[in-house]
Amino acid sequence: MKLSKKAVTALSFTIGACVFISTAFADMALGSGYDQLKGSIKNTAAQMEKGLNNYTIETLITLKDNGQTMVQTSTLEKIDNEKQASERSTTTQQTNGETRTNYSYTDQKFSVWKSGEEDKYYVMEYPVDSSRENWNRFDNPFNQSGAAEIEKIVDALVGGLKDYVQVEERPEGGRAYSGSLSEAQVPAAVNAVSSFGIKQLISDQSRMERDSKLPQMESDIFVKKVSGTAVENNAGLLEKMTGDVTLSGIDKSGAQHDITLNVVLKLSDIGNTQVAMPDLTGANIEKVSQSGGFSSKHVGTYQNNIVIEKDGEFVKIGERILEITSVENKKVTGKYYETVKPGFEAEYPNAYNFSFEYTPDNSNPMSFFTYTNAQGEQENGQIHPNDLGMLYLDLNVEIMDEHSYRSNVDIQYFNGEFNRVFEE
Amino acid sequence: MAGFKAAFVNESIKLLKKKKIIAAAVLSIFAVLIGQIAVTAIKHGFGLRVVGSTEFPLVVLSGFTYTILPLFAIFVAIDMFNGEFSSNTMKITLARPVSRFGVFSAKVLNLALFIAANLLFVMIIALLAGFIFNPSSASLSGIVSVVLSYAATFFPVFVFALLVVLLSNIIRGGLAVFFLSIMVYIGFNFIGIVFSNYSSFLMTSMFDWYTLWISETANVFKIFRQILILFGCGIMLFTAGYYLFDRKDV
Amino acid sequence: MTNKAIEITDLAKVYTNGRGISDLNLVVDQGDIFGFLGPNGAGKTTAMKMMTGLMKPDRGDVKIFGASITEDYVNAMKHVGCIIETAESYPYLTANENLKLFARYYPGVDQRRIDECLQITGMLKYKNEKSKKFSLGMKQRLGVAAAILSKPKLLILDEPLNGLDVEGMLDMRKMIKRLAEEGTTFFISSHLIHDVELTCTRIGVVYGGKLVNVEYTRNILTNYSSLENYFVSEVDRNGRV
Numbered sequence: 001m002k003l004s005k006k007a008v009t010a011l012s013f014t015i016g017a018c019v020f021i022s023t024a025f026a027d028m029a030l031g032s033g034y035d036q037l038k039g040s041i042k043n044t045a046a047q048m049e050k051g052l053n054n055y056t057i058e059t060l061i062t063l064k065d066n067g068q069t070m071v072q073t074s075t076l077e078k079i080d081n082e083k084q085a086s087e088r089s090t091t092t093q094q095t096n097g098e099t100r101t102n103y104s105y106t107d108q109k110f111s112v113w114k115s116g117e118e119d120k121y122y123v124m125e126y127p128v129d130s131s132r133e134n135w136n137r138f139d140n141p142f143n144q145s146g147a148a149e150i151e152k153i154v155d156a157l158v159g160g161l162k163d164y165v166q167v168e169e170r171p172e173g174g175r176a177y178s179g180s181l182s183e184a185q186v187p188a189a190v191n192a193v194s195s196f197g198i199k200q201l202i203s204d205q206s207r208m209e210r211d212s213k214l215p216q217m218e219s220d221i222f223v224k225k226v227s228g229t230a231v232e233n234n235a236g237l238l239e240k241m242t243g244d245v246t247l248s249g250i251d252k253s254g255a256q257h258d259i260t261l262n263v264v265l266k267l268s269d270i271g272n273t274q275v276a277m278p279d280l281t282g283a284n285i286e287k288v289s290q291s292g293g294f295s296s297k298h299v300g301t302y303q304n305n306i307v308i309e310k311d312g313e314f315v316k317i318g319e320r321i322l323e324i325t326s327v328e329n330k331k332v333t334g335k336y337y338e339t340v341k342p343g344f345e346a347e348y349p350n351a352y353n354f355s356f357e358y359t360p361d362n363s364n365p366m367s368f369f370t371y372t373n374a375q376g377e378q379e380n381g382q383i384h385p386n387d388l389g390m391l392y393l394d395l396n397v398e399i400m401d402e403h404s405y406r407s408n409v410d411i412q413y414f415n416g417e418f419n420r421v422f423e424e
Numbered sequence: 425m426a427g428f429k430a431a432f433v434n435e436s437i438k439l440l441k442k443k444k445i446i447a448a449a450v451l452s453i454f455a456v457l458i459g460q461i462a463v464t465a466i467k468h469g470f471g472l473r474v475v476g477s478t479e480f481p482l483v484v485l486s487g488f489t490y491t492i493l494p495l496f497a498i499f500v501a502i503d504m505f506n507g508e509f510s511s512n513t514m515k516i517t518l519a520r521p522v523s524r525f526g527v528f529s530a531k532v533l534n535l536a537l538f539i540a541a542n543l544l545f546v547m548i549i550a551l552l553a554g555f556i557f558n559p560s561s562a563s564l565s566g567i568v569s570v571v572l573s574y575a576a577t578f579f580p581v582f583v584f585a586l587l588v589v590l591l592s593n594i595i596r597g598g599l600a601v602f603f604l605s606i607m608v609y610i611g612f613n614f615i616g617i618v619f620s621n622y623s624s625f626l627m628t629s630m631f632d633w634y635t636l637w638i639s640e641t642a643n644v645f646k647i648f649r650q651i652l653i654l655f656g657c658g659i660m661l662f663t664a665g666y667y668l669f670d671r672k673d674v
Numbered sequence: 675m676t677n678k679a680i681e682i683t684d685l686a687k688v689y690t691n692g693r694g695i696s697d698l699n700l701v702v703d704q705g706d707i708f709g710f711l712g713p714n715g716a717g718k719t720t721a722m723k724m725m726t727g728l729m730k731p732d733r734g735d736v737k738i739f740g741a742s743i744t745e746d747y748v749n750a751m752k753h754v755g756c757i758i759e760t761a762e763s764y765p766y767l768t769a770n771e772n773l774k775l776f777a778r779y780y781p782g783v784d785q786r787r788i789d790e791c792l793q794i795t796g797m798l799k800y801k802n803e804k805s806k807k808f809s810l811g812m813k814q815r816l817g818v819a820a821a822i823l824s825k826p827k828l829l830i831l832d833e834p835l836n837g838l839d840v841e842g843m844l845d846m847r848k849m850i851k852r853l854a855e856e857g858t859t860f861f862i863s864s865h866l867i868h869d870v871e872l873t874c875t876r877i878g879v880v881y882g883g884k885l886v887n888v889e890y891t892r893n894i895l896t897n898y899s900s901l902e903n904y905f906v907s908e909v910d911r912n913g914r915v
Contacts, residue, residue, distance in 0.1 A: 009670075013663040019656030027624035027649045156617045163636055163646045178641075185635050188483040195472045220473040249471075427748060430778035437775065441766050512762045516820065519726045519758065520779040521751040674728040 033165030034158060037177045037230060038151075042142050044238045044267070049140040052237075054080040054273040058266040063214075065259050070095050070214055071205075079138055080275040084108050087275050095205075095214055105277055112278060120284040157190070173234025180227035195221045198247050202259070215257045217249030224248040224258065241265040294327045294360060294385055302391050302418035306338065308347055317344035318351075322383075322393060322418050332358040332383070336371070336393070350374040352395070358383060366405065368397060380405075391418045427522025431530035434517070435504070439534055444503065448496045448542055455492055456549045459484045460557055480558065481550035481570045482634075488546055489577050489631045490613075493539065497585040498605045500538050504531045505589065505669070506598035515674045524670045532589060532662065536582050543581075547574040573634035579654050580630040584609070586661035587627070593668035627657055678740070679704045679828050679859040680725065685734035687720055688883075695721050695883045698734065702861060702876075704827075707854050709874030709891075710863035711905060716880040718863040719759050722832050725861070726756050738828060755826035757834060761817020765806030769797055769816055772805060773823060780824035791819040794849060810837030818846070822853070829853070830861045835869060847873055871901035879908045886912050 048055065059075040072093040079086045085107035092100045104113040111124040141147060165179040183191075199221055202214050228243040243263045250256055306318040318340035326333050338351040351374060358369040360383070368380040373396070380397040393416045398406045407416075439445065463480060466472050508514040517527055551570060587608065592601045615622055616629035623629035636647050680702035688694035695717030702708045712718050723729040725736045727743050727750070736743040741750035763772045770788065777783040792798040795815040800808070805816060814837045821829055834850075835843050850860060850873055864870050870877060871891065878888040886908050891901070898904040 009663055009667050013660055013667070016656050016659030016661075016663060019652055020660055021656070023649050023652040023656060024624040027646075027653060028621060030649075031621075032646075033643075152618065155620050159617070159632065161635065162620075163643050164639055166641060166643060180640055182640055183479060185639060187486065188479075192466060192470075192472055196470055199471070217471070219467075219471040221471055222473040249473075427779050433778055434775045437771075438764060438767075441764075441771075511765070512760060513764055515728050515758055516762050516776070518728055519751065519754075519756050520776065521748045522779060523748055526748075671730060673730060674723065 032162035033167040033177060033179065034162035036167055036175070037165050040175070040177075040230070040232050040236065040238050043236050045138075045140045045142055047237060048079075048138045048267075049143070050081070052270055053082050054078070054269075054271060054275065055267055056269040056273045058264075058268065060262075060264040062262040063259065064262065065215055065257055067258075067260075069093070070259075078269075078273045078275045080273065083275060085275045085277075103278075105275075107275075107277065110277060112280070120286055121278070121280055122286050122288050123280065124288045159187075161185070161187070170231075174232040174236070177230040177232070178228070180225065183222060183224055186223050186226060191223045194223055194245075195247060195249075198245075198259070198261075199249075215249075215251045215255070215259070217247075217251050217257060217259075219250050221247065221249035237267060237270070239267050294330075294332050296327050298327055298332075298385055298389075298391070299324050301421045303421045304393075304414070304416075304418045306340065306348060306414075308344075310347075317341050317347055320352075320414075320418070322391060324391075330359055332360065334358075356381065366399070368399070368405075389420050392416050393418060427520060428526040428530055430520075431517065431522050431527050432533060435530050435534040436537065439500065439538060442503070444496065444499055445538075448492070449545060451492050451496075452488070452542060452546045453549060455488050456484050456546060456553055459487065459550070460553045464557060479566070480554035481547055482573055484546060484550040485573055485577060485634070486632060489581065493542060493577075493581055494584055494609060494631075496542065497535065497539055497581060498588050498602060498609075501535055501585050501588040502592050502598045502601050502605075504535065505592040506596065506601055509596065509672075509674070510598060518674060525666060528666045528669045532586070532665075535585050535589065536578075539581050539585060540578050543574045543578055547571070569638040572637050576634040576637045577631065579651075579658075580627045580633060583627040583654050583658045583661065584631075586658055586665060590661050590665040590668070593665050593672070624653065627654060630654065677704050678702070679706065679738065680708075680861060681737040681740075682721075682725070683734055683737075685721065685724060685736060686732045687724055687729060688732060689720075693717070693720075693883065695880070695885075698885050700878060700885060700888065702859065704859050705854070705857060707850065707860040707873055707875045708862065709870035709877040710861065710880060711867065711870050711877055712863075712865065712880030713909075714865055717883045718865075718880055719832055721880070722756075722758055722830055722861070722863060726754065726758055726830060727751065728758060753824075753827040754830060755821035755824060755828070756830040756832075757814075757817045757821050758830070758832045760836070761814045761820075763805040763808075763813060763816050763820070766804060768802045768804050769808075769819075770801045772816065773820060776820050776823055783824055787823065787825075791823050794822065795819040796845065811839055811842055814838055815842065818849070822849075826858070828859045828861065832863050833865070834862060835864070835866065843869070867902050867905055871895075877901070879905060881909050881912050884912070 055078075057075075057077045057079070059073075059077075061071075061073045062069055063071040073090065074092075075088065075090045077086065077088045085105070087103075087105045089101065089103045094100070100116050102113070102115050105111070109126055111126070112121055114121050142151070161181065164181060164185070165177055168176045168178070170176050186194075199217060203216060206214050206216060223245065225244070225246040228241070230241045231239050233239045241264070244260060246258055246260045248256070248258050300323075302322040302324070304320040304322075305316050306320060307314050307316055309315070318338060320336070320338045322334065322336050324332060324334040333356070335355040337353040338348070340348045340351055352371075353374075354371040356369045356371050358381075360367050368382050370378050370380055373379050379395065380399060382394040382397060384392045384394075386392065394407045395416075396407070400406055460480070463483070508517070518524065547570065551567070588601070588605045591604055591608070592598070595601050595604065609628060612626045612628040616626050620629075630650055630653070633647075633650055636643055636650070678701055680700070682698050682700040685698040686694070686696040688696060693715065698721055710718050710721070720729065724731045725738075725743065727747050731744070735745075736750075738750040739753055741752075743750045763769075764775070767775070769792065773788045773791065774785075777788060789798065789801075792801055795818050797812065797815050797819055800812060805813065808816065814834070818831075818834065821831065834846055838846060847869075850862070854860060860874075862870070862874060874891055876888065876890050877894065879886045889904075894901060894904045898907070
């Protein structure tokens, strides 16, 4: 007996260590239902971006007050990665009972959309050379910059709730996830923040719609229940996800409200989805032109005054003239010069005078033209039209990197705004 | 076990005679009060009902488990081992007809008792506060889940205390053990959040496992795994701590 | 066997600095008042710590009334009262509370016995004072009270006169004599030669980590004029070797 004191100690330690380490490893390997679900979502998102040829996504969002539907939005989106085409129709039922439908179709060459009850299709045709490879694609949210950090933060917030996600293997393959939280399990902080957020959301909504029927909750607001399910098929893709959040509260009149937000997402018809451009023969069509906003109607002369402050007064010392001579094939040609009244040359020494050829690309905000300034240096410039027939000119643009630039014009009383000069 | 009972009673008496107990009690009451004030303020300020009466003790628990409870568990553990060694009083217990195992388990059991008593104390005040301030939302099932939550919280905190016991038998200086324990505690929590894959190995990540126990659809397998992890880890730490305590020259 | 109170065989403990004690073989018979004499740092306390199980020996064993201290600690310590190195008590407890703690380890020690021990050591008037306010001598007396509480058959006392005033020393000597008459065996360490000469019936001299010689006091005093002479000659003999 005494002989084994050391042995007993060693044995006890070994048993403890074995149980601890093996279970912990098993636990780690199994992961939480949350981790598995996350993996599934990531896989599905990656497949949706690249890998699946075509598929249909249905989304149904319903907001109910004590079981009565308040707002409902359903979206049907068909995406064809091969043809680079997508079709999307959305139906929204507002709190006041109105229903609105929006439809849109996009492919490499065309964009077609139809809004609400207007019986008219807007059609936009893109030039062949425009860079539209990424326009129809579903963007994997996990590949975006900062996604990894956000994921970490979400993981931390979810924390101990991870294990609320239950996983079941389905007999037909794949897995079914489910989880629900009652009031006591929703962490107080999450409860407070989400209650507050939803409360604000509802009051914003009712401010926007005058005849909103959403109840204005005043007190005792809390998250009553959160639940969700997800179904993964045997290819590892999530076919259906549902989520429910119930918020309870009391309105001004003292009545109890349970507001439920229900979201259903469905992925279906993988490989069988047909995306087709709507038949526009005989339909009411409005063509929308698109060339960075420029069209032949912009040809003309535009003017901006050169103004300085002198002896406590504003004095016009000259003019900036921007002439658009032609807009052809997306190419804008023109001239820009600055005239200074005699006697003021010293106040405005480096007047510009150049002509330019500009090919704006509306999908890329980083398209510039180059010109030579008074010192003979090359600089970059940009012109934007606005809806009111004005033009905006940016000169001496410094390109910071491939996504950002900075305008270096530091001339006093110059905002880059040019007004059309009409000959009368 | 010869002498164990005497050692156990003695440790309890020593613990009760210390000012730390009063400090723990006062801080616990403060924690509950602050929680109640915050909840009331949010209720009247934003109209949000963060907690009902039975959820209030759970809110208190989620704060208390991560702050006051482990802190005082560290204090008591260090006092029991480093404190007695450095004040030379360990030998007057050891030179009695009681085995070192008896003394060690009496001390550890008292540490457990302290944690349990502290939890029980906070639970009762928090329940009372909840009933007083939100009497409308009390329910029997709520109380059951509160009791279950507080009971479940005991285990991971106790296993953490065993880790402190081990440390206090490795290192002589009480202050060093204190800071090391705090660092380990913060480190474990940090790892648990940032590298959540490894949280299975950390008892601190189970401090909030009571949420599993009161879940509507109890994840039995997960709870079972966590019990095994805590059990294994606890035995390991207890044995390692005892081994060092037994070999110690006074 | 029963007449052997302490049986030490081949006991050794050497610290990393080379100090300690080694090759300790000794038998203390029941009824002996054994004096463990040696200069500071000779290894007395180390030996006594091993005898009471506070330290684990490198090798060897100690048997107290036949029970091994390394293997059957609880039974070995059942009949032992001790003060090792310093008399300690829990400072936040009163004298009475301190003794009550120790009483729990022994069956049959009640409040009357506690009061009796306080009476014997002259601490009864400080019964309800916290021991953190005690002087060194008072702590020593309380330590003695704690040691004799269970009426042990063996008392191991390390420098029992530490911190005591003259009156305390006299009391202590008187108490040792009386308990010895009642049949208690003593193992007392001291560096005070005169004191050992007065109290002890048998003397072991420790020097430089070794037990140099063991002899009955009366034999020593027949061969030497005083214990001091004996001690000096023993130390000299061993110092030369």
